Amino acid sequence: MTLIPADQLATEQIQGSPTGSSPIQATTQSPSKVLVVEPHPTLRTVLVQRLRQDGQLAAAVGSAEEAVDLCRDQSPDLLVSAELLEKSSALRLAQQLGCSVIVLTARTGVEPVVGLLDDGADDVLRKPFGLEELAARCRTLLKRGRIGLQERVAVGPLEVHLLLRQVTLREKPVELSPREFALLCALLMPPGMVRSRHELLRMAWPPFSGGPRSVDTQVLTLRRKLEQAGLGDGGGITTVRQHGYRFSLDNLPT
Template sequence: MKSVLIVEDDPEMGQVLERGIAARDYAPTLVTDGVEALIQVSRQQFAAAVIDVMLPGMSGFEICRRIRESGSTLPVLLLTARDGIDDRVFGLDSGADDYLTKPFSFDELAARLRALMRRDAPEQWSLVSFGDVSLDAQSRRARVGERQLSLSPNEFLLLKLLISQPDRVVTRPEILDAVWGSPYVDQNIVDQYVSTLRKKLAAGSSRVAIVTIRGVGYQVEAGA
């Protein structure tokens, strides 16, 4: 049974999440603050984490950022009462893989968790490279030349999808289906992830560019 970390300080919501996730055949571990969340991540192997943004002392954004700084690729779903684009971008920049707004249905939460836990089988491919970018499936490491590129699990899958087929335009529904497990997720999340990937590639001085094909999707190009 896959284990899911829940970080929620509200007792009622915590119990609701715990019961709902257990009912979907996951083993939930509930904690109420960021320090305990980081301790649990360091001690136990989780399949995913569901983290509330508004927490006392340490926000969900900060927890996620620290998880990524530790080198963990734990899939993280942030829960928030706010649905602004700035909040979503901030969440993705902190290393979150997905963002769900309260109130939500548990069917949707379960679907998001299943999508986060999806991973390409490593034996199907080992190393994918394009231009100065290379991705290693075994270690889940991304590099620009010799420089390591820090990516969340879904950022890794999105970049892999694009650079493994550079000669064609990859549509938004294709990206949603391959990375998030459903073509019916809000397509804006693709644009937000692409924006984040572009910043990370630029920060790594990569010559690979993700080009928008208006009305269709995205394609990669390798600059000189």
């Protein structure tokens, strides 16, 4: 996936990348792909430089339209975006690209930050901010998502085989639809973490499909199947009122 057009490479490519290579591409070590969307050229270049120091395949564009155009084949692992973009917003863009997002905002006060988090932002950073703080927040979110690179995830008696797209409980198969499988994987990133409906929608549904009620319906179906398979009351999925859902490690049968 190439996130910086060829005509921008001269000004935004950071020294040290292989000549002629894309700033974001698949490698055997599966480095994380980070896309910065920031209208100000100087700031986005500085952000890309800092993120690349951590070994991330970081790239930058100046608008939501450029981001969508450059991510047609594959979404980044993480979006770092200014809150307000021409004809779009950071949250809308993250939903469209199907990735986690750190929102950069210039607004002051607690309420705007709380509002962004409630609406689905994975993290919010208020301008002006330190580069080291941004880098640390990116590392945290990317580490949280590394489950997707594992072959197998085991939680108690439940095993999820990510590459085979199979689920087993005490070595017996559990039949799930593709959407239910994606939802279960989202709840296991990582186990015990509360996920809002907006987060689950972004992680387990294609862009612009479904809504919060779709999440509730699929959670109900997933719970029923896990219960029937023998995973106990609620299938290990608990509702966190006014927040969302989590896959609980508590009281799981052995």
